Amino acid sequence: xxxxxxxxxxxxxxxxxxxxxxxxxxxxxxxxxxxxxxxxxxxxxxxxxxxxxxxxxxxxxxxxxxxxxxxxxxxxxxxxxxxxxxxxxxxxxxxxxxxxxxxxxxxxxxxxxxxxxxxxxxxxxxxxxxxxxxxxxxxxxxxxxxxxxxxxxxxxxxxxxxxxxxxxxxxxxxxxxxxxxxxxxxxxxxxxxxxxxxxxxxxxxxxxxxxxxxxxxxxxxxxxxxxxxxxxxxxxxxxxxxxxxxxxxxxxxxxxxxxxxxxxxxxxxxxxxxxxxxxxxxxxxxxxxxxxxxxxxxxxxxxxxxxxxxxxxxxxxxxxxxxxxxxxxxxxxxxxxxxxxxxxxxxxxxxxxxxxxxxxxxxxxxxxxxxxxxxxxxxxxxxxxxxxxxxxxxxxxxxxxxxxxxxxxxxxxxxxxxxxxxxxxxxxxxxxxxxxxxxxxxxxxxxxxxxxxxxxxxxxxxxxxxxxxxxxxxxxxxxxxxxxxxxxxxxxxxxxxxx
Amino acid sequence: xxxxxxxxxxxxxxxxxxxxxxxxxxxxxxxxxxxxxxxxxxxxxxxxxxxxxxxxxxxxxxxxxxxxxxxxxxxxxxxxxxxxxxxxxxxxxxxxxxxxxxxxxxxxxxxxxxxxxxxxxxxxxxxxxxxxxxxxxxxxxxxxxxxxxxxxxxxxxxxxxxxxxxxxxxxxxxxxxxxxxxxxxxxxxxxxxxxxxxxxxxxxxxxxxxxxxxxxxxxxxxxxxxxxxxxxxxxxxxxxxxxxxxxxxxxxxxxxxxxxxxxxxxxxxxxxxxxxxxxxxxxxxxxxxxxxxxxxxxxxxxxxxxxxxxxxxxxxxxxxxxxxx
Numbered sequence: 001x002x003x004x005x006x007x008x009x010x011x012x013x014x015x016x017x018x019x020x021x022x023x024x025x026x027x028x029x030x031x032x033x034x035x036x037x038x039x040x041x042x043x044x045x046x047x048x049x050x051x052x053x054x055x056x057x058x059x060x061x062x063x064x065x066x067x068x069x070x071x072x073x074x075x076x077x078x079x080x081x082x083x084x085x086x087x088x089x090x091x092x093x094x095x096x097x098x099x100x101x102x103x104x105x106x107x108x109x110x111x112x113x114x115x116x117x118x119x120x121x122x123x124x125x126x127x128x129x130x131x132x133x134x135x136x137x138x139x140x141x142x143x144x145x146x147x148x149x150x151x152x153x154x155x156x157x158x159x160x161x162x163x164x165x166x167x168x169x170x171x172x173x174x175x176x177x178x179x180x181x182x183x184x185x186x187x188x189x190x191x192x193x194x195x196x197x198x199x200x201x202x203x204x205x206x207x208x209x210x211x212x213x214x215x216x217x218x219x220x221x222x223x224x225x226x227x228x229x230x231x232x233x234x235x236x237x238x239x240x241x242x243x244x245x246x247x248x249x250x251x252x253x254x255x256x257x258x259x260x261x262x263x264x265x266x267x268x269x270x271x272x273x274x275x276x277x278x279x280x281x282x283x284x285x286x287x288x289x290x291x292x293x294x295x296x297x298x299x300x301x302x303x304x305x306x307x308x309x310x311x312x313x314x315x316x317x318x319x320x321x322x323x324x325x326x327x328x329x330x331x332x333x334x335x336x337x338x339x340x341x342x343x344x345x346x347x348x349x350x351x352x353x354x355x356x357x358x359x360x361x362x363x364x365x366x367x368x369x370x371x372x373x374x375x376x377x378x379x380x381x382x383x384x385x386x387x388x389x390x391x392x393x394x395x396x397x398x399x400x401x402x403x404x405x406x407x408x409x410x411x412x413x414x415x416x417x418x419x420x421x422x423x424x425x426x427x428x429x430x431x432x433x434x435x436x437x438x439x440x441x442x443x444x445x446x447x448x449x450x451x452x453x454x455x456x457x458x459x460x461x462x463x464x465x466x467x468x469x470x471x472x473x474x475x476x477x478x479x480x481x482x483x484x485x486x487x488x489x490x491x492x493x494x495x496x497x498x499x
Numbered sequence: 500x501x502x503x504x505x506x507x508x509x510x511x512x513x514x515x516x517x518x519x520x521x522x523x524x525x526x527x528x529x530x531x532x533x534x535x536x537x538x539x540x541x542x543x544x545x546x547x548x549x550x551x552x553x554x555x556x557x558x559x560x561x562x563x564x565x566x567x568x569x570x571x572x573x574x575x576x577x578x579x580x581x582x583x584x585x586x587x588x589x590x591x592x593x594x595x596x597x598x599x600x601x602x603x604x605x606x607x608x609x610x611x612x613x614x615x616x617x618x619x620x621x622x623x624x625x626x627x628x629x630x631x632x633x634x635x636x637x638x639x640x641x642x643x644x645x646x647x648x649x650x651x652x653x654x655x656x657x658x659x660x661x662x663x664x665x666x667x668x669x670x671x672x673x674x675x676x677x678x679x680x681x682x683x684x685x686x687x688x689x690x691x692x693x694x695x696x697x698x699x700x701x702x703x704x705x706x707x708x709x710x711x712x713x714x715x716x717x718x719x720x721x722x723x724x725x726x727x728x729x730x731x732x733x734x735x736x737x738x739x740x741x742x743x744x745x746x747x748x749x750x751x752x753x754x755x756x757x758x759x760x761x762x763x764x765x766x767x768x769x770x771x772x773x774x775x776x777x778x779x780x781x782x783x784x785x786x787x788x789x790x791x792x793x794x795x796x797x798x799x800x801x802x803x804x805x806x807x808x809x810x811x812x813x814x815x816x817x818x819x820x821x822x823x824x
Contacts, residue, residue, distance in 0.1 A: 300714065324716030332714050339714070341707035343774050352704055353716040355697030364695045407715060 001026040001190045002047075002159050007056035009042055016042055019056070020216045022192075022209050024159065029181055029191045031201045031222070034211035035234055035426030040194055043211070044161050047192075048080045049073035060159070079152025080161040085144055089137035094119045096136055097151045122150045125187075126180050141286075142173035146180065153184075160184065161192045166200055167423065170285045171491075178204050196424070197453075198227055212236055235427050242431050243459035244438040249478065252276040255446050256297075256328065256415055259307040263292050267304070268471025274415065274446045279437065281461030281481075282450040284490045289470035290450045291333060294417050298323040298330060324353055329408040331401075333419035333450070339404045340392050347374045347388040350407045357410070377406040381436055398429025405436055416440060417448045422456065434460060454483050466490050524768040524776065527820050528783040531766070535787060535812075539794035546797060553676055557669075559789035560678035561586075561744075563782065564737040565756055566763040567689045568619070568730030570781045573764050574693075575705040575723060576773030577633035579730045581622060582737075583756035584644035587749065589615045589738035591648040594657040594748025604661045612735045618644060619731015623724035641757070648750035658747035668743025678740045685736060689778045702726060706773025762813055763788055768820065 002024040009017040017039045024030045034040050045051040047058065049067030058065050060076055067073040087096045098115045105111035119132055123146070130143045130150075139147070145165055152160055162181075166174045181191055181204060193205060201208065202222060210217040210233045217233050225233070256274040270293065274280050282290040295301030297308055299317035308315050310326050317323050320330055332338035340349055351358075351370055358369035374388050381402040385395055392403055401421065408416055418437065422430045437447055437460065451457045457464055463477040466489035474489040539546045565582045572579045593611030596602045602610070618640060625636045670677040693699035701722045704712040713719045741752055767784030769776025791812060795805045 319718075320714050321716045321718045329716070330714055332711075337708070338710050341704050341711055341774070343707045344704065348700060348703075351700065352712065355700070359697075364691075365697060365700070367695075 001061060003057075003059040004043070004047065005057045005059070007043060007046060007058075008054045009039075009046060009051065010054045015054075015214070017046075017053075017214045020211060020214070021219070023219065024190045024192055025207075026158070026190050027185050027188045028206040029185055029193050029204050031205040031208040032192055032194050032211070033201070033208055033230065033234055034217075035428065038211040038234070038426075039214040040211060041163070042214075044080065044163060044192070044194070047073065047161065048078050074155050074157075077156060077158040078161070079149075079155060079157025079159070081145065081148040081152060081163065081165060083163045083167065085148055087136045087144055087147060090135050092135055093130055093132045093139070093147045093150070096147055097122075097154050118154065119150065122153050125153070125183075126150060127183055128176070128180060140173070141168045142170075142176060145169070145177065149180065149184075153189075157189070159190045159192070161194075163194045164196065164424070165193075166195055166197060168286060170287070171487075174200070196426075198230055201230070202227075210234055231427060242427070242434060242455075244435050246462060247277065247442070249462065250275075250277065252278065255311060257309040257312075258297055259309060260305055261293055261296055261303060261307070262305040263289055263296060263303055263470050265304050268469065269305070270465075270467075270472040272465050272472060272475065274448060276414075276444050276446055277441050278462040279441055279447045279449055279460050281457040281464040282448060282467060283454070283457045283461075283464050283486050284467030286452055288467035288490065290467045291419055292470070293467070293472075294330065294419070294448060294450065298328065298417075300330070324411070327412065327414040328417070329411065329413045329415070330417045331404050331408065331419060331421065333423065335397070335400045335404060340400060342393040343391070345389045345391055346378065346383065346385055346395075346403050347371065349392055349403050350374045350377055350388075350410055352407060354407070354410050373410060374406075377410045378403075380409060381406045382432060396426075396429070398425045398433070401425060401429070401433060402436070405433070409436075409440070413445065415446050415448070417450070419450045420452065421449060422451075422453070454486065457486065458482060525780050525783065527816075528766060528768050528780050528787065531816055532783050532787050532790070535790050535794070539790055539797070543794065543797040546794060549674065551793070551797075553674060553679070555789050555793045556679045556682075556786070557676040558793065559785050560676070560682040561737045561741050561753075562756055562759045562763060562788065563682045563785035564685055564733050564740070565760040566767075566781045566785050567685050567778065568726075568733035569757075569760040569764050570689070570767075570769060570776065570778055571693075571702060571726040571729045572633070573706075573761070573769055573771060574702050574773055574776055575726050576709065577626060577723070577726065578637065578761070579619075579622065579727060580634065580637040580757050581618065581641040581644055582730060582734045582760055583753035584641040584648070585615055585618050585731060585734040586738040586741060586756065587752045587754075588618075588644040588648040589735045590742045590745075590752060591652050591657060591748040591750045593738070594660050594742060595651060597661065598657055598659045604664060608664075608739055611738060612732065615731045615733075615735025615738065616728055617731065619728040619734070620724060622731065623727030626727060627720035627723035645750075652748065652750045654750060656745070656747040656749045660742070660746065660748070662746075664743045665746050666743060667740050668745070670743075678744075681736065681740060685733065686778060686782050693778055698722065698725065703774055706770075706775070708774075759788060766813065766816055 004020065004022040007017055007020045008015060020039065020043055022043065032040050042051065046053050049070045049072050065076055067076065088099065094116050097119050103111040103114045116132060123130055126146060126149065128146045130146050131139065136144055136147055165177060169177060184191060195201060205222050207219065207221050209219040212234060252275045254273045255276050258272050260269050260271055262269045284290050292301055296303035296306050299319050299322065308317065315326060336342060351374060355365060358366040358373060360366040371388060378388060383399050383402045383406065385399060392400055422433055425433065441447055449460060458481055461481060463475060464481050464486060465472045466474045466476065466486055468490055476485055545551050565586065569579055569582060589611045592614055593607045596607035596610055597604045622637055622640055625631055626633045667677055672680060693702060701712065701717050704717060705719055705722055709719060742748055763785035764781050765771055766787055767776065767780030769780060791809055795808060
């Protein structure tokens with residue numbers, strides 16, 4: 001069906017793809033695997049005409065094709081659902097699906113009836129029930145994804161690329177997506193599936209292709225490999241255990257105590273305490289209120305009620321700046337949108353909230369001290385970059401996260417809140433981030449770690465608060481921290497509602 | 500390391516190199532300035548005379564000073580449409596205070612600066628804490644400022660102010676006009692603020708990614724308050740110079756100056772979406788606009804046609820700038 005041969009791509013003098021092959025058959029789900037920076041995205045951009053290969057050929061059903069742009073790739077039957085959706089939030093599903101190629105009736109007016117009928121037909125073909133007439137921003141992430149897939153299908157896509165589609169889905173939504181993927185496979189669509197969740201590869205994929213550092217590593221059937229072998233192919237070395245050892249449980253003093261937090265009127269009321277030197281995991285499904293709870297605690301998000309004590313004294317934060325003043329820092333879930341100023345250099349990003357530390361004559365930045373402190377912080381977290389003046393948008397996800405960590409380590413913080421600390425970060429860098437987190441707690445710092453990756457929650461947390469429907473339903477520690485217990489609480493836990 | 504030139508990150512040293520200059524955000528405005536100057540020089544013998552150059556700079560000073568405040572606001576991702584009207588109101592009120600209430604002139608001028616700052620801070624409060632779009636807030640205050648000036652003066656210029664005030668508008672120190680000195684000092688202060696203080700970095704951070712700045716603990720609302728305050732203050736400084744030049748408070752002065760100030764900022768290479776740009780670029784942009792005005796006048800081109808030509812040149816410059824990187 002689709003054959004990419006010897007694809008090379010250079011940006012200036014730097015070659016990022018060194019002759020990559022990819023063969024995808026009709027009616028199969030093909031996993032494209034590799035760490036971040038392995039070249040998956042570049043390869044997919046070449047496939048859909050956004051980038052031009054420096055060398056190599058693209059064949060579809062035996063015919064060699066060249067795509068000057070995205071539109072030509074679409075015309076050749078390629079559909080792609082990007083990690084960041086390209087839907088217009090205030091238009092409904094039908095309008096989004098037919099954007100820029102609206103069906104017209106007589107007099108050139110929109111023929112909504114015909115479009116809606118076609119949209120409904122495609123949704124039936126996908127066996128999903130997505131509301132067609134409400135603005136898509138009111139749909140769930142999974143439903144928006146189905147709209148994206150339906151849009152690609154309405155363009156007669158025979159080759160569908162799904163770039164990390166499960167990253168933001170709940171387990172039941174993932175199941176639903178897989179059902180849709182199986183249906184499409186039955187109909188003969190070739191699906192290229194990109195995911196960092198290896199268990200999903202084994203569940204849904206038929207064959208895999210692994211890239212590493214822009215090189216083709218291997219292509220084989222899923223049945224020929226196991227988890228360890230896959231990781232080894234991706235990183236080129238065997239990683240036995242990602243997680244640093246946990247310290248022995250201790251009765252260290254409480255640093256932050258949230259006596260009560262209620263996100264919505266009539267919603268559940270939660271309480272939790274954070275001890276010095278511990279990592280407190282926040283587990284739960286996406287949308288269970290974990291991020292909202294920490295935002296409410298810092299006064300950065302809405303809350304009906306919120307009572308916080310820091311070192312035993314009652315505090316009311318009106319924003320992250322007041323959290324900072326009390327040594328509480330937030331490392332948000334989306335680095336590009338919430339964590340970094342992408343047009344800034346590493347130095348400027350690390351310094352962003354640090355200027356109090358290097359002043360000259362009260363008013364001015366002491367540039368020498370700033371450079372020295374930043375260089376030291378970069379070394380501490382082992383950022384790999386040309387230097388402190390490199391722009392952060394040239395860095396990989398792992399290094400970007402290290403820059404955000406460096407920003408906070410440069411302060412004497414006592415509490416760091418990591419929201420999805422390793423989302424979109426490759427296996428090798430993950431281990432480094434984990435090590436940095438443990439270094440921080442070993443020095444007496446405390447961490448709240450929000451994570452949707454169960455292995456991460458289990459491997460890193462000393463205690464785990466499990467969230468469901470906007471509140472904490474259980475707090476587990478010790479041997480209780482294992483997947484079944486946590487998942488049970490997260491999916492079926494009883495929620496106490498207080499008016 | 501040319502990237503850092505975007506925000507003027509300092510802390511690195513490095514010699515001058517042509518390649519670096521070419522990749523600096525100032526390259527395009529500078530090239531534009533040189534090209535336009537050469538063309539004007541060819542078209543008119545008197546263009547490159549010292550007296551004409553000083554004349555151009557003097558004419559530039561009012562819009563040039565307005566553009567400083569505008570740069571701060573645009574760098575945060577905002578806009579301030581009220582600058583021209585605030586300038587007129589401040590000029591009218593300070594002249595009125597001198598003439599009608601008998602307030603000592605220096606006190607009246609200081610009061611004018613306070614009024615400008617106050618209106619700017621009001622804009623800032625409405626944008627930062629009122630969470631209203633800057634373009635709407637400042638459009639409204641623009642109308643209000645203009646209207647208040649007309650009400651106060653009854654629509655007529657207020658003259659009869661002490662003659663020494665003309666020093667601010669037409670005075671000279673050696674060959675250099677006083678307004679030019681004022682303008683250069685304001686630009687120098689702005690450069691220091693933007694490149695050497697935490698506040699300056701926060702201004703760029705806000706335009707680059709406001710959410711990230713807020714979540715990392717930057718007091719974003721205060722930064723916004725400050726940039727609109729600065730814009731109000733520079734409007735008031737421009738008013739002092741204009742009052743000195745016209746020797747009266749003119750409620751109808753400065754109509755459309757906000758657009759010239761925005762044009763100067765954008766011609767100077769600052770992104771209208773904020774986060775990127777240099778204050779020196781704004782100065783170049785303002786001078787570029789001034790040279791166009793002056794040159795087209797020297798050539799005796801119909802004033803109505805001049806507006807068309809200026810608009811076309813701005814479009815061309817922005818188009819080339821878009822393709823530059």
